[in-house]
Amino acid sequence: MSSLSSKNIALLLCSGFDEQPFVQLQQQLAAVGANVKVVSRDHGLTNGWAGETWGLSYPVDAALSETLAIDYDVMVIPDGQRHSDMLLNDPHGMRVVSAFLREDVPSLVIGAAVTSLKEKNLLDDRDVAGDDITLDKMLVTAPSGADTAEMISTLSKAVQAADEVEAAA
Numbered sequence: 001m002s003s004l005s006s007k008n009i010a011l012l013l014c015s016g017f018d019e020q021p022f023v024q025l026q027q028q029l030a031a032v033g034a035n036v037k038v039v040s041r042d043h044g045l046t047n048g049w050a051g052e053t054w055g056l057s058y059p060v061d062a063a064l065s066e067t068l069a070i071d072y073d074v075m076v077i078p079d080g081q082r083h084s085d086m087l088l089n090d091p092h093g094m095r096v097v098s099a100f101l102r103e104d105v106p107s108l109v110i111g112a113a114v115t116s117l118k119e120k121n122l123l124d125d126r127d128v129a130g131d132d133i134t135l136d137k138m139l140v141t142a143p144s145g146a147d148t149a150e151m152i153s154t155l156s157k158a159v160q161a162a163d164e165v166e167a168a169a
Contacts, residue, residue, distance in 0.1 A: 003160040005033035006153070012064070012097065013040045014090070016082025019048025021056035022040050022111070024148045025078055032152065037061040037072070041090050045119040049080060064158045065092045071100035074159060079111030087113075088120050098122060106153055106158035111144030138162055 048055035
């Protein structure tokens with residue numbers, strides 16, 4: 001059984017996320033039994049980016065403006081420069097992401113989202129991905145195009161470590 005089973009995962013999106021890797025990520029998280037919720041500043045639907053054009057629309061489960069980090073066990077920010085910039089330029093997005101990172105909630109940040117977090121000085125002194133998937137203080141960072149199964153496996157290790165810290169407290 002995966003340590004992600006039954007965990008509430010906030011998948012933070014704004015229109016413009018890279019669609020194909022998002023779909024793989026969402027499917028594999030659901031396959032390990034995670035409760036995945038799309039959280040967005042977009043209401044109703046959010047749009048993916050597919051290559052050089054807009055992709056499909058995906059349902060939004062929760063409004064970013066009404067989201068608290070404490071309501072989730074894990075944060076995931078998929079790849080995509082457009083959506084990462086919109087997410088972190090939104091005051092609610094910045095508040096939610098900052099809370100997850102400040103509280104060392106297990107998190108997975110991918111590709112352009114890592115760059116956006118660096119630009120907003122949200123990563124402090126954390127060791128983050130170059131060409132490899134890394135785990136530092138409950139934060140998993142991965143480059144664009146990283147293997148989805150490996151990202152989820154590493155995120156599972158972060159969740160397991162967080163569960164052990166919580167059990168010891």
